[in-house]
Amino acid sequence: MAEHGHSDKFVYHEPGLQHQFSDMMQQEQSVSIGMWAFLAQEIMFFGGLFTAYLVFRSKYPMAFAAGSNRLDAFLGGTNTLVLIVSSLTMALTVYFAQKGNRHLQIIFILLTMLFGAAFLGIKAVEYHNKYVEGIVPVAGWNARAKAPAGAEREEAKPCWQAENLEGDNYVNPKGEFIWADCSLAKLAQDENFLTTAEKAGYFSNGQLDGDKFRDKVRIFFFLYFVMTGLHALHMIVGLVLMTWLLWTAFRGYYNADYYMPVEMSGLYWHFVDIVWIFLFPLLYLLGRHFVHAH
Amino acid sequence: MAKHDPEFEHEHIGIPGYLGVFGLLVIGTIGTYYIATIDLDRVFPGANTLVALLIAFTKMSFVMLFFMHVRWSSRLIWLAVVAAFFWLAIMFSYTMQDYLTRATGVFTQ
Numbered sequence: 487m488a489e490h491g492h493s494d495k496f497v498y499h500e501p502g503l504q505h506q507f508s509d510m511m512q513q514e515q516s517v518s519i520g521m522w523a524f525l526a527q528e529i530m531f532f533g534g535l536f537t538a539y540l541v542f543r544s545k546y547p548m549a550f551a552a553g554s555n556r557l558d559a560f561l562g563g564t565n566t567l568v569l570i571v572s573s574l575t576m577a578l579t580v581y582f583a584q585k586g587n588r589h590l591q592i593i594f595i596l597l598t599m600l601f602g603a604a605f606l607g608i609k610a611v612e613y614h615n616k617y618v619e620g621i622v623p624v625a626g627w628n629a630r631a632k633a634p635a636g637a638e639r640e641e642a643k644p645c646w647q648a649e650n651l652e653g654d655n656y657v658n659p660k661g662e663f664i665w666a667d668c669s670l671a672k673l674a675q676d677e678n679f680l681t682t683a684e685k686a687g688y689f690s691n692g693q694l695d696g697d698k699f700r701d702k703v704r705i706f707f708f709l710y711f712v713m714t715g716l717h718a719l720h721m722i723v724g725l726v727l728m729t730w731l732l733w734t735a736f737r738g739y740y741n742a743d744y745y746m747p748v749e750m751s752g753l754y755w756h757f758v759d760i761v762w763i764f765l766f767p768l769l770y771l772l773g774r775h776f777v778h779a780h
Numbered sequence: 781m782a783k784h785d786p787e788f789e790h791e792h793i794g795i796p797g798y799l800g801v802f803g804l805l806v807i808g809t810i811g812t813y814y815i816a817t818i819d820l821d822r823v824f825p826g827a828n829t830l831v832a833l834l835i836a837f838t839k840m841s842f843v844m845l846f847f848m849h850v851r852w853s854s855r856l857i858w859l860a861v862v863a864a865f866f867w868l869a870i871m872f873s874y875t876m877q878d879y880l881t882r883a884t885g886v887f888t889q
Contacts (some may be wrong), residue, residue: 515854522857526864533868540872541879563813567806574802577847581795679825749849756848763839766809767832771816775828779819 502744514746521750525757532761535713539768542709545683546702548670551773553706555670556621558612562770565608566762572601573759580752583735586742591735598755599728602721609718616707620664623708629661645696646672663707665700670776710769717765720758727751793846801846808839 500510507513543550579594616622620631645668658664671688674680680688688699731751734740740748793801812835820827845851850861 515856518853519856519860522860522864526860526867529864529868530871533871536868537871537875541875544876544879559813559816563809566809570802570805570809573805573843573847574798577798578795581792581798584792753848756843760840760843763843764836767812767816767836771812771832772829774816775819775821778817 500743501741502739502746510743517746517750521753525753528757532713532716535709535716536764536768539709539713542705543768543772545681546687546705547681547773548674548684548776549688549699549702550706551776552667552670552699553703553710554770554773555777557710557770558615559770559774561608561612562766565605566766568601568605568608569759569762572598572605573756575601576752576755579731580745580749583740583745583748584742586740588735588738588740591740591748592732595728595732595735599725599732602725602728602755606718606721606725609714609721613711616711620658620661621707623663623704623711625663626661628658628664631658631661631664644694645669645699646694648696663700663704665703666696668694668696668699670773671699673776713765713769717758717761720761724755724758727754792849792852797846801842804842805839808835811835 503510503513507516575594575597579591579598582590582594617627618631620628622628645666647669648666668688671680671684671694674684675694687702689695690698728751731748734747812832815831815835816828818828820831844861850857
């Protein structure tokens with residue numbers, strides 16, 4: 487051990503053993519617990535947003551249901567399947583790394599990157615649709631949105647009969663969040679299942695107030711963009727990680743005895759998949775039965 | 781060699797196993813999509829939410845146990861996983877025991 491300095495860490499040890507560890511098993515355990523501590527931290531990181539979602543959805547369930555129904559559940563579901571396929575290809579990447587099969591390992595890293603990129607592409611289409619429809623919850627960002635055709639006619643109606651129409655007329659110069667339809671609040675009022683917060687939060691002088699309902703829907707879209715945005719950011723980081731993994735796998739860094747970087751990258755990728763497994767039902771699906779089963 | 785400690789030499793579930801887990805995840809996704817359009821609230825209020833979350837938890841468990849190899853991991857890893865969800869449960873329960881017990885849910889009126 488004495489003949490070499492710290493920089494020659496590959497001289498006497500097993501290839502891949504970092505000099506601060508005494509053997510491969512200790513290295514694997516240390517790397518794993520480090521990664522899981524990071525993932526536990528990530529769970530808390532996303533957990534804050536899930537808590538915000540829990541609080542506001544329990545207060546304003548019908549506004550959240552209205553927002554969920556406006557999202558494209560088919561695109562969201564497609565993205566869920568795309569991520570699940572990418573999780574399978576990631577699991578197989580780790581499998582072939584364990585087998586020391588460099589060729590298949592590279593192919594499955596490329597497939598994982600392909601499906602990860604497909605997810606981000608579909609997400610971008612969804613974001614673009616929201617922008618075009620004027621339901622970005624930031625004042626001023628919806629100024630270019632095509633406001634509903636016949637919006638003047640719709641304005642004359644009570645909000646529970648108004649529809650979120652699409653059209654060409656331009657009537658939103660301040661770029662405000664565009665939302666007219668409060669029919670789900672009306673449904674809950676008629677069937678008597680408004681929450682206490684909703685009874686105060688949707689009404690002015692005992693009448694359903696479209697503007698107050700809109701502001702609660704806006705909270706849903708704010709959470710939608712922040713939660714999916716943070717998730718998309720994790721996907722981008724995952725793709726950078728995959729690029730590095732592809733390069734190192736191509737250079738032949740990994741073999742049947744040393745593949746921990748592949749396994750740890752896999753843990754990160756699967757974690758991001760799990761976050762989406764919860765985001766999909768919470769954002770896209772809950773409350774759909776109010777519209778689709780009636 | 782420590783490397784060949786039986787605890788660390790494992791086959792996991794192999795390709796058929798991975799494909800099986802994948803199949804379950806796909807069925808869960810398509811199932812949750814269609815169940816969301818059925819009015820289960822007739823059974824009891826909140827049934828739709830409960831079913832959607834149960835499916836999501838099941839999917840998560842399969843991903844963690846098999847794709848993330850927790851099934852074959854050391855007890856230290858199990859502890860890290862359980863601790864993470866335990867802290868999350870603390871955050872949810874203490875936040876909600878505040879919000880759910882407020883008189884009106886809003887500050888005005």
